[in-house]
Amino acid sequence: MFFLFVLLVLGTLFFLVRRGYLGPPPWAAHRSPESEAKTILAERFARGDSNSDEFMERASVLNWTPGSDSWEVRKGKKKGF
Numbered sequence: 033m034f035f036l037f038v039l040l041v042l043g044t045l046f047f048l049v050r051r052g053y054l055g056p057p058p059w060a061a062h063r064s065p066e067s068e069a070k071t072i073l074a075e076r077f078a079r080g081d082s083n084s085d086e087f088m089e090r091a092s093v094l095n096w097t098p099g100s101d102s103w104e105v106r107k108g109k110k111k112g113f
Contacts, residue, residue: 069094 048054073094077087091098 066094066096070096074098 045054070091073087073090076082077084082090087098
């Protein structure tokens with residue numbers, strides 16, 4: 033009975049990892065420099081530190097069209113709806 037319980041727990045963990053619901057802890061998540069740059073650029077624009085022309089110019093340098101990719105729903109994970 034114990035073996036079946038352990039097998040069930042391991043199977044559930046495997047399923048959750050494969051579906052993307054479980055991953056590395058937030059402090060161990062690695063984000064790409066491009067992702068960090070996009071986040072900083074979007075935050076600066078939201079605070080009003082830059083105007084729309086400057087925002088679009090810097091986004092084009094990053095080869096990024098704002099709104100074309102999904103936002104990060106969970107830390108370190110991208111989830112499209």
